[in-house]
Amino acid sequence: MLTLYYAPRTCSLATHIALEDARADYTTVRIDFAKTEQQSPDYLKINPKARVPALVTERGVLTETPAMLAYVAQRFPAAGLAPLDDPFAFAEVQVFNSYLCSTVHVAHAHRMRGHRWVAADDKAAIAAMQKKVPQSVGAGFELIEREMLKGPWVMGERYTICDPYLFTLAQWLEADGVDPARIPRVIDHRRRVGERAAVRKVIADEFSTHR
Amino acid sequence: MLTLYYAPRTCSLATHIALEDARADYTTVRIDFAKTEQQSPDYLKINPKARVPALVTERGVLTETPAMLAYVAQRFPAAGLAPLDDPFAFAEVQVFNSYLCSTVHVAHAHRMRGHRWVAADDKAAIAAMQKKVPQSVGAGFELIEREMLKGPWVMGERYTICDPYLFTLAQWLEADGVDPARIPRVIDHRRRVGERAAVRKVIADEFSTHR
Numbered sequence A, B: 001m002l003t004l005y006y007a008p009r010t011c012s013l014a015t016h017i018a019l020e021d022a023r024a025d026y027t028t029v030r031i032d033f034a035k036t037e038q039q040s041p042d043y044l045k046i047n048p049k050a051r052v053p054a055l056v057t058e059r060g061v062l063t064e065t066p067a068m069l070a071y072v073a074q075r076f077p078a079a080g081l082a083p084l085d086d087p088f089a090f091a092e093v094q095v096f097n098s099y100l101c102s103t104v105h106v107a108h109a110h111r112m113r114g115h116r117w118v119a120a121d122d123k124a125a126i127a128a129m130q131k132k133v134p135q136s137v138g139a140g141f142e143l144i145e146r147e148m149l150k151g152p153w154v155m156g157e158r159y160t161i162c163d164p165y166l167f168t169l170a171q172w173l174e175a176d177g178v179d180p181a182r183i184p185r186v187i188d189h190r191r192r193v194g195e196r197a198a199v200r201k202v203i204a205d206e207f208s209t210h211r
Helices: A012-021 A040-044 A065-075 A087-112 A122-146 A164-170 A186-193 A197-206 B013-023 B041-047 B066-076 B087-112 B123-148 B162-170 B184-194 B197-206
Strands: A002-006 A027-030 A054-057 A059-061 B002-006 B027-032 B056-057 B059-061
Touching: A002 A012, A002 B162, A012 A197, A059 A065, A059 A087, A059 B087, A065 A087, A065 A164, A087 A122, A087 A164, A087 B041, A087 B059, A087 B066, A087 B087, A122 A186, A164 A186, A186 B056, A186 B123, A197 B056, B002 B041, B013 B041, B013 B066, B013 B162, B027 B162, B066 B087, B087 B123, B087 B162, B123 B184, B162 B184, B184 B197
Parallel strands: A002 A027, B002 B027
Antiparallel strands: A002 A054, A054 A059, B002 B056, B056 B059
């Protein structure tokens, strides 16, 4: 049994979808950012980084979305979520997911998490970071549009762990000030991923109010 | 044959060391940042991200250090650079390398690449970012010291692709204003990796002046 610690509207959605895609036996625990539960002593024992997601396994806790997605693909090989027998093709999956994690998500984080990189009370610097987000996030998505998204899925004919991750980060692009008209292939991809039954189930679960 | 595009004093050192550790058949091409060769039309054909490293293989180009390191480990399994037959242990390797890439390296980059996240002419915001680097990079290394570096190598008894990557980022910590006395295990690890013959060979190659 796997347990995913997640919060709505965060990158934990990608791993949540992958677990559903894999038909894994898993459960979820919602972390309430409004109550800063991610900084509670109990949660810090699970993930000392004080962030979501975290995936509790029988052998220990995993964090970092690219690592968790690759783990889901490797643990549930029958789901076919990554080209596990081809080191180059597997590396291409990792290249894509690492770019999302270290460039696109990081650029996005400068809109609401600027205190990570400047003093929290430096309002001018926080505002300067927010101002650049449409350009920096936009540049990331434009590179994906032009060079990386093979189509119809990220890696071509086969749906992989890259798809729920791109879908997850693409949820935020309008709020980040990126003009969707500049990235029609990304937008079309987002629509098609969002129509998948597993994705609809996960989103309904994350946004249900009675738990 | 593999070709690594690299620049001295960048994270490309990690993959360069891994290729040497793996006894791979590879060659290197130095990219001169002083001449902004990383933005030249010829290099953009290799890596449209305009960054190093890039690894040219028979099947295409790979980027992103965590992906390249895993590829080297998988392509040269005899070198034993990652626990390839154990999805959980392999995921732990990926967790560590993803953290270096998306948190520690990103924090470091705010010292000299602040223009990625604010307007390049906003000197106050650039300075505000630089001021936070000792704290943000320091927090990353302290988490590694306390929670992640198992010892003697990052993953325990076995040297893996995590070790050259940590060694590479640890080259920069004094310049980033991090007090080495706060992270003695990281410093001891850096010393021991630096004594390895493969690492000495790679560093001598990267810093030779006659090529």
